[in-house]
Amino acid sequence: MPVEKDSKEYIQEVFQAISTNDFDKLQDLYSQHAMSTEILDEHGMTPLQHAAYKGNEQIVRWLLHKGADVNSGKHKYQYTALHFAALSGNSVVCSLLLGAGAKSEVTNSVGRTASQMGAFVGNHNCVAVIGNYVPEEEVMCYTISESVDSEPQLPPVLGPLVHKFIMMTNIHPVKVALDIPPVFLIDDNASKIYKVLNVMCEREIQKQLETNEVMAFKFHYLATILIEIAKHNDMKGEKQSDPKEYFIKKILKSESYLEQFLKDAIRMFPYRDCTIFRQMVASLTRGKDSMSALNVVLVMIGNRRGMGVDSFGEDRVCGTCAETNATKKCAKCKAVQYCNRECQRIHWFVHKKECNRDANSGNIQTTIDSTHVAESLAELGVK
Ligand SMILES: [Zn+2]
Ligand SMILES: [Zn+2]
Structure with a gap:
């Protein structure tokens, strides 16, 4: 008769399985023994925190599906699962945790957020994902109609697509155009999305934080590109080319067109008192030290190094x-x-x-x- 191990040993085996990325073993352990997902190791870490630290997308997904609490754990330096994910360098794991409700503003015992820890170790992709995260309900609320006989501002089918669209981290105008789902350009969807993005922009401004100003400008900027592409879509030309490709080619062909387009986008930003707008204008008008509008957008809004610089x-x-x-x-x-x-x-x-x-x-x-x-x-x- 086999000797029964005590539950402590199984718990150790769980952490062992995660640290060796042994997903099969982990599943076996949970199927054979009644164990919570909230068990802790000797450092006060949960299985989810371990998996996040390993940057193991599969295990993180599975634990979240099993109901693991994304904000739990008693790590002695108060690291959250998101802190560990930001350290792992896996930005998909970061977005899974954020999607499950991870709080990005939580700081560890030395006062650093997950994003700051990610930046500290050079995981800029994780920093970008965390910085650009928008809770799903902030978009989905526009897909609900206010009364029985009124239409929602956003057709429900567009909700998840708009949510994904506004969280993009590379906001180079070509990438934005490439990532616009074809359904955005059908019927009057583009103008509906444009209106919603403008409302979302205003809401960010009302939150009165500098990070919100960045998101506000981003929403305005994405809306501007979308409507520019949709404009071509509406033109009754004799020879219709794909509107996205038409826009992309205009940008790639002429730097001065791109520069003008982006300068106009900045100029049209309605909230001129905010810091981000002043900084952008200052960077554009520094005489010979002026930045190109593309670099202003990429560096100041997109957390990116400028194009052509390095x-x-x-x-x-x-x-x-x-x-x-x-x-x-x-x-x-x-x-x-x-x-x-x-x-x-x-x-x-x-x-x-x-x-x-x-x-x-x-x-x-x-x-x-x-x-x-x-x-x-x-x-x-x-x-
Ligand atoms: Zn590419
Ligand atoms: Zn070549």
Whole structure:
């Protein structure tokens, strides 16, 4: 007869399974023994906190599904599951926890929020996800009609899509356009979303915090891009191109168009007394130290480094949409990177000129170099 282990040992095994990412073992333990998801290890950490620290998306999902409390735990330095997730570097885990109600304003024993801890270790993707998180009900409340015979401001089917759209972290205008779901451009959905985003913008301003000003501007900015694209959709042209692609190509083709479009978007922001608006205007009007409108938007609102400043850094930035970790290269010149074929396809009408030019100048460079090397060798008397 096998000797029964006491429950303490099973608890230890749970934490062991999580620390080795052994999902099967974890499931077995929970199916065979009656255990709470709120058990604590010797440091006061819950299984969810351990899984968050490991950045294990699968286990985090499973524990949340089992009803694990996202804000529980008695860690001695008062770290929450979200603190651990921000340290893990897995931004999907961060958004799962936020979606389950993790409170991002909670600080640990040294007064740091999860976002600050993420920034401290350089996990900027986690910082961006936390900073751009919007509780679902803040959008879904517009999908409920105020009376029996009135229409809701937002068709319910659009609710989750709008929620996802406003939480995007890369707000380069090309990326925004690419991420607009096709249904946003059907019927008068775009103008409905535009109105809701404007109301949400106003609400953020009323909260009177600087972080809310950033979100307020972001909502205004997303609304501006959406309505610009929808405008083309409404035009009764003889030859209709895809409205998103039409907008993206205009941006990629002409830097001055992009600059003007973004400057107008900033100028149209209705809340001119707020800090963020003043900072943006100041950055645009510093004479020779002025930033481009694109960089103002990316740096000040999008928590990003500017484009063109150091886009050759360790993050491989997509030549079309500025998404990081772009792994595909132009096969011909290898000088530009893309997220995927779609980004490369859209960029080709601009890139084909540079691509050929770079290839040619590259050839010339090699010729000069080899001639130069030959001359130098001759001078040295080496044959
Ligand atoms: Zn891309
Ligand atoms: Zn190329």
